[in-house]
Amino acid sequence: MERLQKVLAAAGVASRRKCEEIIATGRVSVNGQIITAQGFKVGPEDELAVDGKKIERAETHVYYILNKPSGYISTVSDTHRRHTVMELVPKEPRVYPVGRLDLDTQGLLLLTNDGELTNALLHPSREVDKVYRVVAVGQVTDDALVQLASGVELEDGMTAPAKVRRLSMTPRQTVLEITIHQGRKRQVKRMFAAVGFKVLQLERVGFAFLTLGELKRGHFRNLTGEEVARLKSIAEKRRTSPR
Numbered sequence: 001m002e003r004l005q006k007v008l009a010a011a012g013v014a015s016r017r018k019c020e021e022i023i024a025t026g027r028v029s030v031n032g033q034i035i036t037a038q039g040f041k042v043g044p045e046d047e048l049a050v051d052g053k054k055i056e057r058a059e060t061h062v063y064y065i066l067n068k069p070s071g072y073i074s075t076v077s078d079t080h081r082r083h084t085v086m087e088l089v090p091k092e093p094r095v096y097p098v099g100r101l102d103l104d105t106q107g108l109l110l111l112t113n114d115g116e117l118t119n120a121l122l123h124p125s126r127e128v129d130k131v132y133r134v135v136a137v138g139q140v141t142d143d144a145l146v147q148l149a150s151g152v153e154l155e156d157g158m159t160a161p162a163k164v165r166r167l168s169m170t171p172r173q174t175v176l177e178i179t180i181h182q183g184r185k186r187q188v189k190r191m192f193a194a195v196g197f198k199v200l201q202l203e204r205v206g207f208a209f210l211t212l213g214e215l216k217r218g219h220f221r222n223l224t225g226e227e228v229a230r231l232k233s234i235a236e237k238r239r240t241s242p243r
Contacts, residue, residue: 001041004028007048011055027051061114063223063231064089067215068109074100085109089220098122099183107132107204108212111220120235121208127181128234131206132188133167136197140166140174144195148178152194156184159191173200208234 005023009016026034029049030042042048048055068074072083074097085097089111098110098118112118121128145166151159163179174197178188189199205212209230215221223231 001043004030004035004040004042004048005038007042007057008050008055011048011057013050013055022050060093062093062095062112063114063228064095064111064220065210065212065215065223066109066111066220067212067217068101068106069218070104070106073103074109085111088218101204102186102189102202105202105204106217107202108207108210109204110207110210110223117232117235121231122183124182126235128208129179129181129206130183130204131177131179133201133203133205134176134178134188134192134199135201136174136176136192136199138173138197139169139171140176140192140195140197144197145176147195148191152191154184154187154190154194159184159187162191177205179206 005016005019008014008019008022008028013019014022020038022028023038023040024036026036027050028035029052030040030046032047032049044057044060048057066085066088068085068088072085072088074085076084076086076094076096078084082103086095089095093113095111095113096115096118098112099122101107101109110121120126145164148162148164151161153159160180160182165177167175167177169175178191180187180191184190188202192199210223210227
């Protein structure tokens, strides 16, 4: 069930605020009954009309979690004819990536046609955690871990503090987990480069509370209703929480 003004706005009737005015003036009916109450909720089977004209609902929102392979770019199309993540999910309804992963970065990527949720999750003020598994060349020192956790200076400014932990280390490479909430271009790789280490392999393993679980590389699944509700709750809480 969704608020009537939100459904009307999504259908392209007018802005949400303008839809509230249209409702208040008695121009909207639900199943033939005039509705003037703000906050009235409707379901997918309810028939809506404005000034007696039936309103066609916007397409149903879908939400996918994809285990992105290396070699795919996180865009809808590519002028260089490279593989895109759109090849790995259904063509209809059309969806869009929530943020991006580099061509050679693997792991968790959300795709949806819910633009409002996408914008909320990507807005810097939401500070949604993204968790990455990093394989770096050489032995990453304790000093480097402290620098990464405290924030490092990049060409586009200082990064926010991160959570970093070393998972394993050999003379040739170190495996780590880093949690950030910013979404700058190639941020994790640039952070490690700033403290003197090259990233060999990068995989996003977490986004907010979501993880890949048993999802195989190159495969996707629909988010459950509970997962979608939790994401919307996170977006709403971050929107209304004091700064």
